Every structure is written in structure tokens, then in C-alpha cells.
Amino acid sequence: MLDIKKIRVNPERVLKDLLKKDKDISLKSILNIDAKLKSLTTKLNELQAKQNSKSKEIGKLKSKRDSSDEVFKNLKVLSEKIKELEKEQKKLSFLLKNALLEIPNLPHSSCPKGKNEKDNIVVLEKNKKENYNFTIKDHVEIGKNLDILDFEISAKMSGTGFPLFKGKGALLERALINFMTDYHLNNFGYTEFFTPFLVKPDTALTTGQLPKFSEDMYHIEKDDLYLIPTAEVSLTNIHKDDLFSLSDLPKYYLGYSACFRREAGSYGKDTRGLLRVHQFNKVELVKFVEPKKSYKELDSLVKQATNILDLLDLNYRVVELCSGDLGFAAAKCFDLEVWSPGEEKWLEVSSCSNFEDFQSRRGNIRFKNSDGKIDFVHTLNGSGLATPRIFAALLETHQNNDGSVSIPQCLQSYMGISEIK
Template identity: 40%
Template sequence: MLSLEFIRANPDAVRRAGELKGEAAPVDEILRLDGVWRGHQHRAETIREEQNKLSKKFAETRDDSLKERLREMASTAKTELSVADAVKRELDDLLLRVPNVFHESVPVGETEAENVVIREWGTKPDLGFVPRTHFDLGEALGVMDFERAARVSGSRFAFLIAEGARLERALVQFMLDVHTREHGYVEVWSPMLVSSAAMVGTANLPKFADQAFKVEDRDLWLIPTAEVPVTNLHREEILDGERLPLKYVSYAPSWRTEAGAAGKDTRGFIRMHQFSKVELVKVTTVETSLDEFEQLTRDAEDILQRLGLHYNVLAMCTGDMGFAQYKKYDLNAWAPGLDRYLEVSSCSVFNDFQARRANIRYRPSRGAPPKFAHTINGSGLALPRTIDAIMETYQRSDGMITVPDVLKPYMGGVELIGAR
């Protein structure tokens, strides 16, 4: 959330950010309501000042004629404050609907075609034969089953079976081990159901309500990513600045409705209603957030490099970066069978946009006034598309799949998926 003070001081910058992000930014209505709200507050305060003076006069004179005037003033002040409170609630709701501004280094553009490749790692593998897709391989090997999942749950679900399930578990354990033992993150096992307040804190609500699954008749939502509970771990807290950055890693199943994705990636293990991720979250100081963002991105890239997957890093343009993001990179792994890149991680820095919503602050030094923290998150990595890229990259001409070396210790002796 942008502060009201920031919008007052920088209305043109906020309007421009909304236009370039393709998001509605109700700046004019906010400024109008701000004036109305402050007007009612000022009138209430003016009346109270006069009321205080009149009360002192009454105390001195005991003039009963002043009583009725004092009662009228008290009633008017109460009405003005009541109206001010109602206007402020409307104002606060509008503030939640204003997109974040963006960093000056973000490319300006309207669509994904204007995202910028800032680096690549490795090269597209030449397998020496026509590669098959992960879903062809998975179904042929009996490690993926989409048809039975559709009978159980509908579209955009999958069963992972035998070595398929073992591969996901191996990836989770491998990634958690690297991030905790080598990258310095603290592991978190979080709630999978969160309140509306927590969803507001990470800017999933109110804008993206249609993207999440809600529990009927309860103020609980299935998490769309572990970013939500882990970022909110320190909501309503003032942290010791000397402890920052806080670095967390969390494996969690996640759920999304995929509203607006009709017809996209309907085949395969790509765009699912239920999927798993290993999520990286940081809470930082104002001064260090951009450096910590770059390091978090490198931590996610390290996993891809150890897995031996060719990938690129995209700097997302203004029109494709998202409502809440201040700056965003996407990591895209190459899938030879699909003959395209698959997004396996989005890494974002939010400046204080989420922290203001969740009221996460820190005290820079003893006795110093608290500041809003900066938050960062990114997948390290998302499981479905990472599995897809592994299966398609490490497939053999006989249809079996070689297990990447770094995963072999986690696969219980399995080195070749499909060997019987």
C-alpha cells in the first residue's frame, strides 16, 4: 500500500505508475475523499476547541444558558467525527486498490514481449532425437496420471505416482537443504489456511480474490503461495533492525483458481489448481532491500544451475510485472519437448508496499522511531514446471529419464526413472 502522504505529494507519479502497469489508480477520488475527510476532522477539532473554551467559561460563571450550547456542540462534533470515520473507511479501501510504483530500472512496456532478457545460463540441450513432452513421458512411464485426476477432481489436477512422486519429494528436500545449509534461510512450516487480513497484507486481497479458493462460511483462504503466511509471520510487529534481514524458506502446497486462464496450458503439468513450491521470503531494511533482492534471485538461480537446467532471467516490464511489485525478475527453464521456456520462479521486491498493509516495522537503532520494513519473495523453485524441465531435459531416446546427479542421494537409489 502506498501511504496517503506519498500520494498527496506525488499524485502524477502514482498516476503514471498505474497507467504503465495497466492498473486503475483512483488518485483523483482519493485526493477528493482526503479533502472531505480532513474537512470533517478540522470542523470537529474546531468545535472541540470552542467547546473547551465554553466549558471553562461555564465553570467560572455557572451560567445555565451555556449548557444547551455545550450539548449542541458535543452533538455536532460527534456527528462530524462519525462522518469523518465513514469517509476514512472508504478512503482506506481505495488505498488498497492503488498499485505500487516501480523502480527506475524497470523496463517500460505493455506486454510480455517487452520483457528484457538480462542473462542466460547454459545452452539449449541437443538431445540427438526429437524430444517428447513431459506429459507424454510421464504417462508412458506411469509416473503421471491426468485422466484419473480429472475423474477425481476435475481439470488442472494431476497424480504423481511412484518415481514421479519421489522426484517431487527429492526436489523439495534438495532445495530445502541448499537454502537452509548454504544460503542461510530459516525453514518454516506454515499454515495452509489464512485470514482475509493476511491476504490483504500481501496484496492478494482485495484485487485478486477471484484467483484464490475461499472456505465457505469461514474467513479462511487456501494459500496461493507460502508468501502469504510467511510474510505475515511478523505482521503487527516492530522488529529489531539489527536482526534484519530475516530470511525464510518454506515448502508448501498452494492453490489457485487460475481465473482468466481458460484455454492456457490445459495439457500437462504446467498450470494447475494445486501445486507445490519452495518459497523464499525476506524482511529487510529500507537501505538493503534491492541488494537482498538480487541475492535472493541468485539463490533461486543456484538451484537451477545445480540441476543443470538451461534458463534465462527476464526483467519484467511495467505492463507485465504485477500490481504490487516494485521490481520483478522471472526465471524461465528451457523445456525441450515443449520447445519453450517455462517460468519456474518469480522474484519480487515490494519496498514497503506489503509491510504497510501488514504493519511490519523495525527500529533501526535503540530509541529511533520505527520504519516500515521492505519485503522480498521468490520461488526457489516452483515444483511442477521444474519437474517438467527435468523430465524433458534428462529424457533418453528409449523414453526413460536420467535422474540429475544432485538428486540421486534423495531418490533412494533410483538413478533412472522408468527402469524396471
């Protein structure tokens, strides 16, 4: 959520930045509501001050048993007027808040300018361009041949987009989760969490999924709960409404979760195999930090996530998102993409973002800085990483002529084998 004061003071500048992200945005109605609310509040406060002082007088008179009916009558009128204005004020604040919740975060000035993913910048590429001296297969075929993936069985019970891992496939999936969790835990000072997968609407509001993107989440109507699309939601909300002291920061949190996404509107896109699924596994990294350190923290977050790809011996690249391709809540974002030899495509496996104070304002997550002043923390998160596309890239990248798949060193101790055949 943006600071209304920032919008009020310099609407042109805010709008200019917003347009870099969303060209259809307008601040007119917000400014209008804000102006109305402000003048109404001033008026209301004056009346309330009057009411308070008069009521105090009555209190004193009453204690002397010296009440006057006339004073009462006048105050009754005032009291009714105040109630009327209070109702109006509530209405306007509600409108203002709702409008603000729909405004995306401003892109950081360092973001490349651009409209869509074509304008993103590749900042790092590690691609060995290996030469396979045999005809390579894609992960769907490999998975079927090795009997470790079955999309037909899962489709039977849940529909498309719900993968079923079998035998060594299930083992590999579990190994990936454990390896990634342990790696971040042992090397970067994260605290591990295992969070709920179902959350209340307010929780999804903090991180920005609601109110605007309710269509992307699965909703349990009966209990008004949402299935989390990422552990970012639950991890970030651990500190909803909290006030940190400076010594509490930074907080580095990590959590595995199953992630659920309806993928509404993307039917027919990347639907093959594991490329785009409704349920997947992910190890998520979340940081709560002082504002002045957040961009440094973003760099280290990206490095931590890419380390995993190095260890898995995958070809990957790091992409700096342009302003137009940034997500709703992000101020700055780097995507990690692995190369899929089978699809001959880059697959996004991680998104590392700095949300600055966008989420912390929504979730009221604050800290007391060294002057004793209260400010909003900056939140960051990154996938570290999401498994299904990693799974696919692993099968395709490390496939052998005989149809087997070699297991990278880092996973071998988790699986007890060095290849799936």
C-alpha cells in the same frame, strides 16, 4: 499500499509512474476524498478540543458540587455535532483506505519501460541447446510411459489441473521439495517455517491478493478463509503489526507450501499436463530488510533461486520484467524460466520481487532505524522454486533414448536412484 502523503504532495508524478503499470488508473477520486477528509478532520479536532476543555471544567465544578445546567445544555449540542462529524470522518477514511488498497505499487525507476511480456529483457540465459539424437517426448507422455503421472485419476476426483504423482513420480516431487528446502536452509541462513494453508481475509490483504484479486483464490465461504496461492502470504504475515529493532533485520524466511490457484480467466492456456495447475508445491523465500538494502537483497534472492536450476542441470533464463508486466504489489521483479524441450517454450518457475514498503504498509510491518525513527521494512520474496514445471522440464530435459529419465546428482541422495525407468 501507497503513502497518501506522497500522492497528496505530488499527484502528477505518482500518476505518471502508475501509468507505466496500468494505463487505466486515476487518482482523482482519492485526492478528492483526501481533501474532504482533511478539512473535516481539522474542524472536528477543533470541536473536540473545545469539548475536552469544557468537560474538564465540569469535572472540577462537580467535585465542588457546583454544577450548572446551562453548561450542560451547551455541551450536549456540541457533543451531538461531534458525533455527526465523527461518523462522516469514519466514512471518508474507510473510502480512502479502500481506494488506496486498489492502487498498485509504483514500478522502480530501473524497470524497463514496456506494455507486456514482449518488452521484458532477458538478462541471463544458460541454454546448452542439447541435441537429442532421438525423437523427444513431452512430459505428459514420459510421465504416462513411466507410470509416474496420472491426470485421469486426479481429474476423476478433483477435475482438471490437479496432478497426481505416482510411485517414483511422487518420490521425485518430494525429493525436489526437500532438496530445495535443504539447499536454501544450509547455504543462505534462512529459517524454516511450515505455515497454515488457509488464511483470513486480512492476511491476504497484506500481501496484495485482496481486495482486488479475490477471484484468483479459492475461498471457503463457511469459515471465510482463503487457500493460499503461495506461502508468501503466510510467511509475510508472520510479522504483521510487528515493530522490529534494527538488530532484528534482516529476516530470511523459507517455507514449503501447497499452493492453490483458481487460474480464473486462463482456461485453455498452457493447460497441458503440469504447465498450469490449480494445486502445486512450492518452496518460498521471503525477506524482511532495511529499505536501503532491499535491492541488493533482491539480487541475492535471484542468485539463490537460480542456483537450484544450475544444480538441477536445467536450461533457464532470467528475465527482467518491464513496468507493464509487473505484478500488482511489486516494484521490481525478475522471473526465472526453464526451457521445456517438449513444449519448446520457456516456463516460468520463479518470480523474485521487491515490494519495497507496499506490503509492509498494508500489514503494518515496521522497524526502528538507527535514529530511533520508525519506518516500514521492505519485503521481498521469490519462489525457490515451484515444482510442477520443474518436474516437467526435468523429465523432458533429462530423458533418454530408451525412455528412461536421468536424475540429476543433487536429487540422487534424496531418491536413492539415479534414473527413473
